[in-house]
Amino acid sequence: MTNRYRSVFDIIGPIMIGPSSSHTAGAVAIGHVANRLFHAPIKEVVVRYFESFAQTHRGHGTDYAIISGVLGFDPADRRVPLAVDLARRQGLKITFIEDQGLSPIGHPNTAAVTLINAEKEITVWGCSVGGGTIEIRKVDLNGLIFTPQGPLPILFVEANQPIGAALDQLFGENYRRPRVTHQLADHYIYQLDLLDRPFPEQIDQARGMSQDLTLL
Amino acid sequence: MYETIADLVTTATAQHQPISELIIAQEIKLSHSSREIIWATMGKNLDVMIAAAKKGSSGQGVQSATGLTGREAVLMAKYRAAGKTLSGDTMLRAVETAIATNEVNASMGIICATPTAGSAGTLPGVLSVLTERLDLTRNQQIQFLFCASAFGMIVANHAMIAGATGGCQAEVGSASAMGAAAAVEVAGGTPQQCAEAFAMAMSNLLGLVCDPVAGLVEIPCIKRNVVGSVNALTCADMALAGLTNKIPADEVISAMKRIGQDLPTSLRETGLGGLAATPTGIEMKMKIFGEDVSIHAEEGPDEGREN
Structure with missing residues (x-):
């Protein structure tokens, strides 16, 4: 028993452009996570596919789906099938790699999406578990490695002072311990695996004590 | 959260509530949303389903970019209109709707995944028949979708709903079982009858493989949705007639998971085995992609891997 599907709309939905909920809509979602964690102009995208994704990405529209997510499109956006051309016209360098090995995060529908510009590079390892629902099991933010348990929602918070205790208090029983902290010279990055969608007021409060916050 | 189908049936029976109401209450609690918003969101999903079915079966219909599939829902509509059918107009309405929806999906049109895009035609196929036969209101059609989602969520959390992890039994098999259960609810059956219909529908499709030609979602996916819809309707009828599956629904889900693994x-x-590996399937793949694009992933044991 997992609890990765928690909403009726994980089962009836999403509304999307075909052809595959796992290989298309889920792939949009993985690309979108990368986009949201990068939040800066992108110069280059490298997508590495594993297992079923490596075998069927062309037929299932996974290429345009991931790039749609990177561009911030909704899964039902009419531009989804055109995303690779649109992105290349915007000057993005895009590479797709079919990895012959098994998924490093243990799921046949795995993509590792790397976003690069002159200042930074991030990689998101996501898997599409079916029906458009995804998990994020590894994130590399400029060399800092996070390994969330997978199911969303996942919260990333950056602060220039330690706020771990405050986050514990704020989210109480609504996250799977332990939280992950990376301490850098001048700031801290926290990653929390949340159990349920947090209340908007909780996110507002967390944002108030941080420099940067991303709720996936 | 409801963790098993037995749990859903027991609670619904004890509270004299339909299963759809239990899942709506759970959704309100977990999403911090109101009933009105949740109901309206499901209504939008219904609108997308209706629009996709209409698009696929009217005018010239739709064709996929590869040209491999399309315009067959229109052929079925004409055949139905001529009136000389073998399985009767009701059943063929489900057939037409299921094909139309998945043709729209294959042509990169807008669909609602139920529970997946590859199986998006199954529930609409069932619902189109029920709407006509039982004269369902819009609210009853939305109720059908909530009930289906309750059963689907248990399958998704206990087993899988992706072809890559469980084969087509996890997609069309799950969709068909969800549709069977929800059909019983809107037809006035008991929660236990919903579970029986579910168990029969899933049992009937156990072992169904996912072997898409050229790695597309066209052949055989589109017509497998027909099997899903028709199976759902017949299993709902069996349950309403008092037939039972003998193996409980939760155990059928566990069996589906093990078979998938x-x-x-x-x-x-x-796209490496089954119909995809037939001479014609391989030829189609070569024609579309211009080369043999298959790579061979190492076959590893699935132990310790999640679904």
């Missing part, structure tokens, strides 16, 4: 990689959405 036992399926070789070639039959789990890799």
